[in-house]
Amino acid sequence: QSVLTQPPSVSGAPGQRVTISCAGSSSNIGAHFDVQWYQQLPGKAPKLLIYGNSNRPSGVPDRFSASKSGTSASLAITGLQAEDEADYYCQSYDSSLSAYVVFGGGTKLTVL
Amino acid sequence: QITLKESGPTLVKPTQTLTLTCTFSGFSLSTTRVGVGWIRQPPGKALEWLALIYWDDDRRYSPSLRNRLTITKDTSKNQVLLTMTDMDPVDTATYYCVHRPRLMTGTTYFDYWGQGTLVTVSS
Numbered sequence: 001q002s003v004l005t006q007p008p009s010v011s012g013a014p015g016q017r018v019t020i021s022c023a024g025s026s027s028n029i030g031a032h033f034d035v036q037w038y039q040q041l042p043g044k045a046p047k048l049l050i051y052g053n054s055n056r057p058s059g060v061p062d063r064f065s066a067s068k069s070g071t072s073a074s075l076a077i078t079g080l081q082a083e084d085e086a087d088y089y090c091q092s093y094d095s096s097l098s099a100y101v102v103f104g105g106g107t108k109l110t111v112l
Numbered sequence: 113q114i115t116l117k118e119s120g121p122t123l124v125k126p127t128q129t130l131t132l133t134c135t136f137s138g139f140s141l142s143t144t145r146v147g148v149g150w151i152r153q154p155p156g157k158a159l160e161w162l163a164l165i166y167w168d169d170d171r172r173y174s175p176s177l178r179n180r181l182t183i184t185k186d187t188s189k190n191q192v193l194l195t196m197t198d199m200d201p202v203d204t205a206t207y208y209c210v211h212r213p214r215l216m217t218g219t220t221y222f223d224y225w226g227q228g229t230l231v232t233v234s235s
Contacts (some may be wrong), residue, residue: 002158003118030119031217034221038159045225045226046225052219052221057223089159091221100161100164101161102150102161103159103161106158
């Protein structure tokens, strides 16, 4: 049971826009801690996609964007491409006694 | 260029202790606010953060595994070790070593990842 909740799967056709949600609580996202997003291509190590809620590391296309509001966050991918098919994970910091670094359960993006 | 590489046994028996080594380059673990951590991923499952050690030897552990984990660093060798006691088949996973950049307190993320090492727990 992950501390952050993500939908197990989302899908979209090439060129479309998809969003992936990440629900947290008052001890993590709602406590104003930053949210990060990672992309894991099949058989590969995860890669940092978004940091500090909405910042893209160098080399990440601007088709990827993210936002945070209240106790949740979301990742948006526009102009969907076949190579975007991957697992996506959100991550935050938790101040409760039960956690420290927390991840979502991951969302499998399928490009139809 | 920052790189990290995990090494250790690929197969351990139940109840044994696992020791993994992360050998890194391109940064120093004596640099203020830098950290190195471990994250694992069981086959077909989600990422799970395990432990993190900071430049000043501050150590943080996953609450659910705290009693079984020890993370240490050897700054002179550019290595971080993770030991996990009492291994069980449910601990079968790919174990990743990760770099935490120079961030202010209260936020953490991992901008560089090792390739991961698959550890299987089986008798």
